[in-house]
Amino acid sequence: MLFENIKRLTQEVEAFEIENKEQLEAFKNTFVSRKGSIAALFDEIKTVAPELRKQVGQELNQLKQLAQQKLDARQEELEQSSTPDVLAGLDFTLPPVPNALGARHPLARTREQIIRIFERIGFNVSEGPEMEDDWHNFSALNFPDNHPARDMQDTFFLSKNPDMLLRTHTSTVQVRVMEHQKPPIRTLSPGRVFRNEAISARAHCMFHQFEGLYIDRNVSFKDLKDTLYYFVQELFGQDTKIRFRPSFFPFTEPSAEIDITCHICKGKGCNICKGSGWVEIGGAGMVDPNVLENCGIDSQEFSGFAFGMGIERITMLKYQIKDLRLFTENDVRFLRQFTGM
Structure with missing residues (x-):
């Protein structure tokens, strides 16, 4: 049962669309936070048979890393896209304006x-x-x-x-x-x-x-x-x-x-x-x-x-x-x- 839940969450993490900051925050709360779905699966490891705990732990860590990597990557992309382009609207075909020298009084x-x-x-x-x-x-x-x-x-x-x-x-x-x-x-x-x-x-x-x-x-x-x-x-x-x-x-x-x-x-x-x-x-x-x-x-x-x-x-x-x-x-x-x- 736990293996099925890990597989299901992996598919959900991969399919989750993150297009804005609100969706980014929702992804974090659903999967990565301490009260998220992945943390809940870690709490269920104690119910697994001792001989399977190592395998379950490895798969859960892979799932956790997958979710964190997706969160970090999308967060960086959104921050870069929100930075204004300082060169936007500039006409590079115009002649340059010479620097005006000041005068000492x-x-x-x-x-x-x-x-x-x-x-x-x-x-x-x-x-x-x-x-x-x-x-x-x-x-x-x-x-x-x-x-x-x-x-x-x-x-x-x-x-x-x-x-x-x-x-x-x-x-x-x-x-x-x-x-x-x-x-x-x-x-x-x-x-x-x-x-x-x-x-x-x-x-x-x-x-x-x-x-x-x-x-x-x-x-x-x-x-x-x-x-x-x-x-x-x-x-x-x-x-x-x-x-x-x-x-x-x-x-x-x-x-x-x-x-x-x-x-x-x-x-x-x-x-x-x-x-x-x-x-x-x-x-x-x-x-x-x-x-x-x-x-x-x-x-x-x-x-x-x-x-x-x-x-x-x-x-x-x-x-x-x-x-x-x-x-x-x-x-x-x-x-x-x-x-x-």
Whole structure:
């Protein structure tokens, strides 16, 4: 009787149609599961005569293997047939579309070039937070309490904490470096700064700066001039002229404004240089002794110079861009001009 049941189940396994997942699950429950027909036949082996049990066991194992193999094969076929064909609907006779190269933003390009120039003469790069406190942004840099930069008309203060603000220059990073590092110090601080100014072709409320600082024994104004001559000629070319005009900054004494010949009009006069042929690119000077003392550096032993410039202004000159607003408008037509550069 058991041999007949094995033969009958073998025929049923072979004849069972599996065309979808529902039929696959039904086949599994009927034959392969622990409560299926094949498992029930294994329970009946104990009723068979001892001399026949070996033969019955072999035939049941063959039946079990047959059912499992059919289950595995059909399951794999159904999984493959359900996978979407990614090539379906593609027309291989169409010409290929060339890959479009992206463009690096001109400000990023200029920033990297500036860093490389100063790295060649020993400057390292330091960075700091864009949200600063009054001490690092003003007090440590010798700004008096009544200085106009402390007014809300010039600086973005954070309403929840009146002592906190969006930094107006990256000199804050230089203060942090002087507080935590002993001279000699030679560092460059690039970064984004914020000032409460009306947006126009020549000004923006958010822009980028880089500031340099060199502190050591016997540092002179000549060292400052030589450094800036080197930088300007490396960036703009050997024929670029540079001039220093006396000025005033709370954190440097003496101080100077830095001008170079306008590269947009070649010195003839335009809206960028206001018709003068010269463009101001930054300020510089010898670090005020009060700033050194505020940062824990002995001003009797050490001296230094500092300078700061706007990356937007330099980029405008380098690539002859006449409107500062183009840098932040993300106009694809403008950005594509720098593809592959």
